[in-house]
Amino acid sequence: MVAVQHETSGRVRILSAARDLFAANGFHQTSMAELAAAAQVSVGQIYRLFRGKEDIIEAIVDSDISDREAVMLSLQRRLDAGEIDIEETFELLLLEVMDNPHEALSFDILAEGFRNPHVGQTIADMCAQLRRSLGYFACAANPNLSGEALKGAEEIILASMFGLGHRSLSAPALSAERAAKNAAHMIVAALRSAN
Structure with missing residues (x-):
């Protein structure tokens, strides 16, 4: 023991x-x-x-997957319970990805994913899990989303998460809170207008 x-x-x-x-x-x-x-x-x-540094990178990604899943499940429970609305859900999700003290490491891990197929697959698996939760949130904003439109919504939201999670080098004009609030509003508006 x-x-x-x-x-x-x-x-x-x-x-x-x-x-x-x-x-x-x-x-x-x-x-x-x-x-x-x-x-x-x-x-x-x-x-x-x-076995080596590649295993350490995979363990970091696996840990990040677990952390993201916990955040997604918590947001889903709060949304389902009526504690937060869908716009607040996206705002909290985006704030979570923007609060990244290891932003540079994220870039290094993504680069390693292109060099190392096993790390790349681990990242792809993480994104597949994220897409399922993002699809749930997209349908909460617009229950009529399905098929290709739903897949497209998942991709746009995932891209927004990646982009906002790596925004520090772009010298952002808005605080993380204001950016998350505005982006959440725009995401929900776009989802609601989709057919």
């Missing part, structure tokens, strides 16, 4: 340190020795828990 707790603790420290180092230095520029020092583990322990 102690060994499992130690392994879990080491895994958490490695992933946390990897997020910080990969975001600051880049995925390929971070050595395993630097990662081990930052996580306060041995290089050997890293290799006992992960």
Whole structure:
């Protein structure tokens, strides 16, 4: 039991340190020795828990998938319970993606997805899960959406999430709160006008 707790603790420290180092230095520029020092583990322990940096990236993406699923389910429950309306749902969702302290890491992970088919598939799986929830939200805004129109709505919303989640380099003129509010209003208006 102690060994499992130690392994879990080491895994958490490695992933946390990897997020910080990969975001600051880049995925390929971070050595395993630097990662081990930052996580306060041995290089050997890293290799006992992960096959290499690609496995660490996949674990980060898997963690992000779990976090996004939890956010989506929470928003869906609140929407279904009438605690929030569909516009507030999108606003909260967009605020969530804009609150990204590891934005640079996201770019590095996306780039690695093009180089590494396994990482690419992990990202594609994450997007497929997101699309299901986004489709649910799109239909909450417009119950008449189906088929290609619904798939198109999922793509536009997903693209908005990706874009707004990586907006800091564009020197945005609006605060995250104002951007999320305006974007949510526009998304819902567009969904309601779709046939």
